[in-house]
Amino acid sequence: MSTQSILTKPTEATAFQPDQVVRILETVLLTTPEPLSISDLKKLFEGNIDKKTLHESLTILSEKWHDSGINLVSVAGGWRFQSKPEMQVFLDRLNPQRPPRYSRAVMETLAIIAYRQPVTRGDIEEIRGVAVSTQIIKTLESRGWIETIGQRDIPGKPYLYATTRHFLDDLNLQSLEQLPSLDSFNSLDLSADEAESVDTDTTTIQESGEPASHEPTQLL
Amino acid sequence: MSTQSILTKPTEATAFQPDQVVRILETVLLTTPEPLSISDLKKLFEGNIDKKTLHESLTILSEKWHDSGINLVSVAGGWRFQSKPEMQVFLDRLNPQRPPRYSRAVMETLAIIAYRQPVTRGDIEEIRGVAVSTQIIKTLESRGWIETIGQRDIPGKPYLYATTRHFLDDLNLQSLEQLPSLDSFNSLDLSADEAESVDTDTTTIQESGEPASHEPTQLL
Amino acid sequence: MDNPTLIDPVAKVQGVPLLEVPQDLYIPPEALQIFLETFEGPLDLLLYLIRKHNLDILDIPMAELTRQYIAYVETMRADQFELAAEYLLMTALLIDIKSRMLLPRPVTPREDDADPRAELVRRLLEYERIKQAAIHIHSLPVAGRDFMPACIWVDFVTEKQLPGINPQDLYDTWLALLERLRLNRNHTIRYETISVRVCMSEILRNLQSRGNVPFTELFSDITNVHKLVASFLALLELAREALVDIVQPDRFGMIYVHAIHTDQAD
Numbered sequence: 001m002s003t004q005s006i007l008t009k010p011t012e013a014t015a016f017q018p019d020q021v022v023r024i025l026e027t028v029l030l031t032t033p034e035p036l037s038i039s040d041l042k043k044l045f046e047g048n049i050d051k052k053t054l055h056e057s058l059t060i061l062s063e064k065w066h067d068s069g070i071n072l073v074s075v076a077g078g079w080r081f082q083s084k085p086e087m088q089v090f091l092d093r094l095n096p097q098r099p100p101r102y103s104r105a106v107m108e109t110l111a112i113i114a115y116r117q118p119v120t121r122g123d124i125e126e127i128r129g130v131a132v133s134t135q136i137i138k139t140l141e142s143r144g145w146i147e148t149i150g151q152r153d154i155p156g157k158p159y160l161y162a163t164t165r166h167f168l169d170d171l172n173l174q175s176l177e178q179l180p181s182l183d184s185f186n187s188l189d190l191s192a193d194e195a196e197s198v199d200t201d202t203t204t205i206q207e208s209g210e211p212a213s214h215e216p217t218q219l220l
Numbered sequence: 221m222s223t224q225s226i227l228t229k230p231t232e233a234t235a236f237q238p239d240q241v242v243r244i245l246e247t248v249l250l251t252t253p254e255p256l257s258i259s260d261l262k263k264l265f266e267g268n269i270d271k272k273t274l275h276e277s278l279t280i281l282s283e284k285w286h287d288s289g290i291n292l293v294s295v296a297g298g299w300r301f302q303s304k305p306e307m308q309v310f311l312d313r314l315n316p317q318r319p320p321r322y323s324r325a326v327m328e329t330l331a332i333i334a335y336r337q338p339v340t341r342g343d344i345e346e347i348r349g350v351a352v353s354t355q356i357i358k359t360l361e362s363r364g365w366i367e368t369i370g371q372r373d374i375p376g377k378p379y380l381y382a383t384t385r386h387f388l389d390d391l392n393l394q395s396l397e398q399l400p401s402l403d404s405f406n407s408l409d410l411s412a413d414e415a416e417s418v419d420t421d422t423t424t425i426q427e428s429g430e431p432a433s434h435e436p437t438q439l440l
Numbered sequence: 441m442d443n444p445t446l447i448d449p450v451a452k453v454q455g456v457p458l459l460e461v462p463q464d465l466y467i468p469p470e471a472l473q474i475f476l477e478t479f480e481g482p483l484d485l486l487l488y489l490i491r492k493h494n495l496d497i498l499d500i501p502m503a504e505l506t507r508q509y510i511a512y513v514e515t516m517r518a519d520q521f522e523l524a525a526e527y528l529l530m531t532a533l534l535i536d537i538k539s540r541m542l543l544p545r546p547v548t549p550r551e552d553d554a555d556p557r558a559e560l561v562r563r564l565l566e567y568e569r570i571k572q573a574a575i576h577i578h579s580l581p582v583a584g585r586d587f588m589p590a591c592i593w594v595d596f597v598t599e600k601q602l603p604g605i606n607p608q609d610l611y612d613t614w615l616a617l618l619e620r621l622r623l624n625r626n627h628t629i630r631y632e633t634i635s636v637r638v639c640m641s642e643i644l645r646n647l648q649s650r651g652n653v654p655f656t657e658l659f660s661d662i663t664n665v666h667k668l669v670a671s672f673l674a675l676l677e678l679a680r681e682a683l684v685d686i687v688q689p690d691r692f693g694m695i696y697v698h699a700i701h702t703d704q705a706d
Binding site: 002029030031032033034035069070080081082083088091100102104107108110111112114115116117118127128129139143149150151152153154160163170171173175177178179180 | 588589590592593594599600603604605606607608609610611613617620621637638639640644645647648668681682683699700701
């Protein structure tokens, strides 16, 4: 009750002091995310304010906030305070977006291209055992992670895909050799015959590519 | 792309200037209606800030706003800018729709949950001496002021209710301990005006029920 | 409750010459519904009666209180208002307390021989405190009603976030693929060195933008012997996989390498 009477006092005053106008406008604009039109703002003073005073007060307010992280802007709907674009990086830290993830199909396709390049779509399909949709290839191409580097000279002349420099950059790799190697795969318990084939291949790796894993930058 | 690179520049800076800290805190707090905890605020600086600097900056910010229509408060959930009560009269002119005041039944239920939590519906009914309608519980739940925090291990497995942090935030409280203790309410204030107020009271609580806190322990 | 007044209340009941059946009991029927709604239940009504007649809550004259309470409840029932069962339950409780108080009390009070009113008093006191607490909470400023949190527009530069992956993800996927292949005996698996494959890509990429490239030039900037071997193997592999053509126009002349069908690709 007593609060109420205090609250209603300003109503009775017919004229508003300039700094009071600014103070009221500031408070209302800071608590309202939607733009407020001039007629909205006039309502605050129950009409006891002229357009000129209102605009002058808005100018004062705008200048007052000039050097801060927010600014007073006039948009189609009216006036509002908004955060400056350079503050977005901080706001983003507060509410980090959950990063989207690639589907298994995309990841498998990318893994095949990364580890077996250059490969055709047919190669990918053979390894994955299912058809590779154009959408998957497009997703990776538009990301700039894979590119065609030629065509295989077989019927249909399929494109050959390889990973790009940009792919390495995005994964913070200096070279493809820095990808976790297949060596660790050998430690997996494989059936005898295949383990053998892996072994022989490993030999190839060791012979031809061994330095790669130790001196990754040397090869590029 | 170019915006991105501009935006990320502050990230690379390891130390923040004091006035930059204040500027960032001010912007973020003004854009976020929910209170921000100290750990939320630390995130803004990716940890490159100590608690002391943060608290000092909040003090600076609080003082800066002292004479405005907004103040910086610390509630259960953290720090928040909010309009001062005396500004409400203007805010109401803009948006005459205020949230409803709750009935006595709702408020008594809330008081029981606040003071006696965790409680079951049965506990509430026991104290109030009447059935608690589902509507009352739903009203408080949908406001986000109470929540179920488990079930009591008795036949029927009734839900246990407690108040939420949002309740404290909405009521400008830092903790439940800020509510006066139940014992401080004088149970036997037989003053005539109060007896009368029951007559005039319909369903909402009148402001007249000032607890006789001057003689709190008289009855015990 | 070791208040001595509670031990021997019988004298008190008669000792307090209380008000006759209250005059204020009469309520115009049309107001009765509102009256009923005014109370939050029997405890609330009892508290009202205690207040109205300045009764001592710690030493309630049960006969008086019960009479008044029943009078209210009967009035309400007579007008056939739907009366919450709790009111009738309270009537029974009051009568029970009253009758127990009429029973002669043992000379030496036992430990558990509590005042029959004690439980009711405890409940009334607790309810009264809760009522006050409710009033207090109700008087607190509430967000959205008595103050507004600051909330300004965030000028978002909406930027579509792309999925991120790391090498380990890729490797795990590759391993899973290989594992799947291993289980599928219809496929032949040939593990190959990454470096030869990388060299194949490099050579192809190198060839793509050019026509015939002298064989030696392909390796001219390779200083590492392992890399040289790997690149040579890569070239052979490219030829085997029909990805490049290797031609030697003249005997013992320059060997040229060119990617196959690059022209058609463009």
